[in-house]
Amino acid sequence: MGRPYWNRHKARRKSESEKRLVCEKYLHISTMTLTEEIRRCLRMPTFDNWQWEDEEILLLLQQMYVDLDLLKKFDIDLNVLRKFLCQVYMNYNEVPFHNFQHCFTVSQMMYGIIWCLNLPDKIGDLETLILLTSCICHDLDHPGFNNIYQINARTELALRYNDISPLENHHCSVAFNILEDPTANVFRSFPPEVYKSVREGIIRCILATDMARHNEILNQFNQIAPEFDYNNRAHINLLCMVLIKVSDISNEARPMDVAEPWLDCLLQEFFEQSDREKMEGLPVTPFMDRDKITKPSSQCSFIGFVLLPLFEAIGRLYPELDTLIVNPVREALDYYRKLNEASRRNLEQPASPTPAVNEQKETTASIADSSSIKSSEQQAGQHLFDNEGKTMDHPTIVGATPTTPISRERSFSQEEEIRRFSFGLDADTFTEVEICEKTFSFKISTDIRPLPGWSNNGGGNGTCNGRQPSSTFRRASLAVMSASLAESARILAGGTARSATSSPTQSGPCTYRGAVIQEEEDEITLDIPTVATASIHNGVVLDMHKETLESLDLQHNGQQKGRAEITAPLASVEDVTDSVVAVAPVATASRQPSRDNPLLIRLRQWTDRFGLNPVRSASAEPPENGAADVPKSPKLLGSRKIVSNSLSRLFSRSSSHKAAQQQQSMANSVASPESNYLPMPASSAGSRRRSKTIINATEMSRSLDDVTAAHMITDSTNHPSQKRLD
Ligand SMILES: Nc1nc2c(ncn2[C@@H]2O[C@H](COP(=O)(O)O)[C@@H](O)[C@H]2O)c(=O)[nH]1
Ligand SMILES: [Zn+2]
DSSP: OOBOSSOSTTOOOOOHHHHHHHHHHHHHHTTOOOOHHHHHHTTSTTOOGGGOOHHHHHHHHHHHHHHTTHHHHTTOOHHHHHHHHHHHHHTSOOOSSSSHHHHHHHHHHHHHHHHHHTHHHHHOHHHHHHHHHHHHHTTTTOOSSOHHHHHHTTBHHHHHTTTSSHHHHHHHHHHHHHHHSGGGOTTTTSOHHHHHHHHHHHHHHHHTTOGGGHHHHHHHHHHHGGGOOTTOHHHHHHHHHHHHHHHHTOGGGSOHHHHHHHHHHHHHHHHHHHHHHHHTTOOOOGGGOTTTOOHHHHHHHHIIIIIHHHHHHHHHHOTTHIIIIIHHHHHHHHHHHHHHHHHHHHHHSOOOOSHHHHHHHHHHHSTTOOHHHHHHHHHHTOOOSOBTTBOOOOOOOTTSOTTSOOOOOOOHHHHHHHHHHHSSSOGGGOOHHHHHHHHHGGGSOOOOSOOTTBOOSSSSSOOBTTBOOOHHHHHHHHHHHHHHHHHHHHHHTTOOOOOGGGSOOOOEEEEEEOOEEOOOTTSOOEEOOEEEEEEEETTEEEEEOHHHHHEEEEEETTEEEEEEEEOSOOSOOTTOSSSOTTTSBOOOTTSOOOOOOOOEEOHHHHHHHTTOOGGGSGGGSOOTTTTTTOOOOOOOOOHHHHHHHHHHHHHHOOSSHHHHHHHHHHHTSOOOTTOOOOOOOGGGTTSOOOOOOOEEGGGOOOOSSSOOOEEEEEOSSSOGGGGOOO
């Protein structure tokens, strides 16, 4: 049942005997007393894991429990702790990144934060115990292939956990299996109700490490943080989730010589996954693709969009973390940004014979190998980022005057520049969070209420407090918009207003704006802020502007680029949750496609982006002979399906031969809620390779009879592909 999540035959698991030997060594040294110096260093984010053998690391983990006095406070038998740690060790795999050393660094960062914040005084000893133990267990039996792979490959884990955080569920499950053995159960003396709450806490923490939930958790935390209340259980829970996330992705908060090898390990694991995806004909995860990313581009994107917003959020609650972990992350971003700029500049400029340029070329060509860059720079005696009298070795920055030290100070405008650079203009900078959200979006519960601080007026892209919206806001805005449109459609259809959970909650006129769509490679970049205006009272949509009811303005950089039309009332809105019904281009076979519209849209991107893509389901494979099996019932029950099905047909209308055949076949069929599949692009029908098909929006047709949906009509001027950056 399902593909194995772990390639046992090609396993890089340490052999049982090797692992046992490490455990024996650990048990042998486990009574040793560590020096004060080591114990002090162990509390610092600067701790260097690379200096320690596995058995020593086990001892360091033991020391954490001892120094936090958890053994005494919770009556934990030292031998039980040792057995537990050995079992944990045995259950980490020998993969490049998600291995036992990673478990240690995450736990050690948490340990440092615990001491820095004096957490036991703030959240109590039990939560502290939960946090530390969760970190230790959080990636147990990680196979080195992430959730995206698990889901796309339909592995046994994805099947077991229904695509819902399969890995994190598995890590938890392995942890509690270890704890089932009383001789390894550090919580064995706990009363049942305490055990239950510890179990809940650990599950909550480990599941929070799924990057697909990053924005959800960060948003919620940002909402409560200004009025954080240590007596509020929900607040404590969120804090713990954020703390484990911070620890989990904290490598860049460490000194360069500790952090950089971790990045190499991570990229090695990423590349192995994308290689395998290519080999198996699965969608290739872009941020893992060795042909697309570079070390600096990967880090600019990850640090700028994922890491720093999280760290700054925790830093706002605990300013004492600023110097400890937030500033180092800012410096890392600055560093990678400069490296990124340099390599881009270098690519743009004709090759120069200077060694520096050649070195930099090496940077982009062989991103996983940074040692070569460093050593050649050291040869050249270049020292950049000289700060506070300390000279640090960094790769030569091509284009910068070599003798000019570049300030490590964070500049807001620089950060904004990065955001602009990677925000919406370079498909390869899609973050892991965005890709995960896209992959798993259909099951992530989204709070669709507008976020505090979300700007409701003005043209162009939506902004939050004057800043470019992160994917968080993009997503939130989409959800809000779809909710309001769904609500209005409901009213149009004579239905009743929805409950507050799916309705915007404020009163008064509201303008909602929408999405930035990114494309890849040969596809266009399309930036389409969408605007809808609604009159809302106590969460109920009373009215929407007439033109809004019928159409949505599509703008690009503040200029009108077209309209999305709502063509008829929804037949049913029961399925409308967070999918962007209103802006998804939809068509049925009932009309001839309009030919006067040159706007190219890669519909797969739309469907992916809006969570409408049913390609992962078992029925996702297109019938070989087109849509012959599509039932002819015109009855449309669920708007989500309507959109999906309509998009399916649209998607089949590529200009390619095979798609034309499919189109012909489709033209004979009528939309059906049962036809829940998305035909493959012509180039890869029957395989699961990622679509490269570009579909012309003019090929969309309208349904005025049976389908309610939004239909795109676009301006024929200002082709957005012109705006694509190289
Ligand atoms: N591009 C980068 N991705 C990173 C980095 N550090 C962590 N990560 C990603 O986050 C997840 C964390 O989840 P985990 O529980 O699986 O460890 C990890 O898988 C990476 O994909 C980084 O420095 N750069
Ligand atoms: Zn991890």
